[in-house]
Amino acid sequence: MTSFAPTRASLWSRYRLVAVALIAAVAFPFIVGLLSGQSPAAVLAGEAGNAKFLQGLAIEVFILALYALSYDLVLGVTGLLSFGHAMFFAVGAYASGIMLKSFGWPFWVTFIGVLVAAVVNALLFGLVLPRVKGIAFALVTLGLSSVFFIVVQSSELAKYTGADVGLQGAPVPEWIDTNVHRFRVYLITLAALTIAYLIYRAIVRAPTGAVLLANRENEERALSLGYNTFWFKLFALVVSSLTAGVAGFLWTVQQPIVTPQVAGLGWTVAALLMILIGGVGTLTGAIVGAAVFRLLEYYLERWFGGTAPVLVGASYIAIVLFLPYGIVGTWRARTVNRRQGLDRLRRLFGIRARRSQ
């Protein structure tokens, strides 16, 4: 659970972790370049090599992390079990693909269009919000996203969505072409992820976030305290849909292919796996989970080939059994023990114990 921020904390102590992670992420391609014998200038120019390849993988991780983050707000923080989250991502991906390729709209207009589509989509989910709760909400959202999944694949709309092949080669402006300016795209996706994470953290720590958490823990209680939880849930859905829509937009821009796969149940399950691996409701867990998910999938496929899916499934079951609250969640639960142990050690040597938080 995220604790509320102390009122008078220095800027450094508030953004310590983010700053360190950001510096490490920016330095990462150059370090890889140096290790594999490429000069920083070559890495900047985007020459083919290990650094460029790993940047491509990292871009996918950042976009998936953005997507997992948006699911964590809905499921982990607000406690809405939605099985249709892939639709949030797919609407972004398909809207940008259709507007760029089928309509030929300019890049920035497309971006605005994606945001509008995302808000409309969140309102659609919001329509069913007052009627159904719990598993019924999960099934209705699953139904909505399955309808979307089937409709984009239908032959009736093949002119716009490319039926079951999807949209190949959406025209992307040259300045954001991932093959030419890989490092630039890397920075853009990193920036998008960082901004989204900071906004989400601010939301969760603000009074609004407290109401969202209260809704997750006990909706009746929150209602009886006088909060109209509907508006808060709708707010969470809109924010989440905007984030996932931007993630889908970035996905289309960097691939630049849209396949129906991103609208299927498998894509929702991917988000669920990511936040379960990282830890539900922890926000940082979504980012860690996305990294573990994508890298596990990629490297198991590369090392073991055909048997990889079995190993992926087995490692998920192992994670569920041995890391009960996800990586970040288990880490946080253990931190308390570790702190107590350190304090005992300090007392043993006559040092005053640090004030525990």
Add this chain to the structure above:
Amino acid sequence: MTTTTRPTVSRRISNALKQNRGRAAIIAALAFIFLSGLFTMDTGDWVITVLRGLAVGAITFLVASGLSLIFGLMDVLNLAHGELFMLGAYVGWTVYVRPDTFMDMALPVALALAVAFCAPFLAPIAGRLSLSVGASRVVGVVLGVIGFLGAVWAFRRFPLSIWDLEQFDKTPTSDSIALQQGVQTVPEPAAWTGSAVVAIVVLILGVLAIVAGFAVVRYRTRVPEPTNARNLIPIAAAVGAVVVLLAFGDPMTDWLYSISTTYRFFLALVVALAGGFALGALIEIALIRPLYDRPIYQLMMTLGLGFIVIELVREVWGRPEFSMPKPALFAGTGDGCPGEGLGGLFSGCSTVKFLDTRVRMYNEVFIITVGVIVLVIITLLIKRTRIGMIIRAGVQDREMVEALGVNVRRVFTMVFALGVGLAAFGGVIAGPALGLSPEMGSRVLLLALIAMAVGGLTSFPGAAAGAVLVGLLQQFVIKAGSTGIPLPWSDQPFQPSPSLVPVSVILLMIVVLLVVPEGLYGREE
């Protein structure tokens, strides 16, 4: 009967209608869709559409019934249910088309079972060790891994005569085609790789290590139960099976090849039901039970299990779809076929002429009959037996049943096993009608989930009704794809393309959940 205190019949009906306005509206709308077909299409077409809908409903019901019992009793949404349905179909196919492989597999499985049933006898030893939590886990995992590797090593040395996925004329697909044409070749019996005694001993030791690892973790602090003579019965049965298989394996295989396919089909049904039951019990004990406090992780567990089953099936049986020939009882084509009317049902023909149309004996008549029989049996089980009483009580209030001193955990295992057994059984039933493919599970699971939601998530009769409605609606929409639905605002009839068919069923679910969130049969909480 008119009394002054009770309202009249018409008043009672109108009250019930008022309270159930949403349900009445939905049922009226569906009835309108189904009955309007009577006027827009031929009687024969209508009959066949209804029968096909009922058959799809029967298969959906076999999956949805287990799903709904499991969800109602223990709040577990088993997303691997569709994949277990598919696994049942593949295992049934093996018994049916390649009994030699089945007999070869039966030997190591019976041997492993005989050893695994010894777990209670290891409890006193495990309890005596008094390890710490961490140590017992480490020891358990190490023993399990060593045992697993040993068992796999030994298993590969058993005489398994399976197909060769690399060569087309030796794949499951070619076996299916051969049996369909009635030319079945009996494959050569396989030989042991290396010494039979070494393989058997290593397999026994390996499974023993796995069981010991399990016992070390499970019985760490528990006071061991006194060993009981009843534990000996399953061990004796499994050992007996091993001895019989070792002694008479080859003659039994020849005999299985010589009997009619009808008997082999019923053997496949029994094997799938029993195997599904055992597998379900194993899954509940080993994987679901540790996670009752963390429902979302249970979802993830069952999903992961589903992926593993799909990949396993692809590894063993290969990727392409293949068919399962219909049993001889429903495949007759000779003189006097197709049969006429009700008498034709017993003529052994593959099709029967009935109300201006040709009804396929297997796809329509047999599947619907099986669905009805299973419905009756399960209903009797729930309404008339002691375990059914516990299930009904558990669905309503689990804590209360536990507080009354009923061993609910045991009932959980039974119900999960029953659900998986029914799904596997349904897989074999569906095999000859739908064909086998690794993707068949997820399609049925979607239909079953929708049926469950339509009928009320925790209600067993609701699951049955939902399955029938879903099946009927799906078939009527498929029919509309060829005839077209007249639209009032355009003179071009709307013909939904085949890929749009599932949308109709999903829309039904969304509408039902929005109008009556607790489902057609559910109760408001």
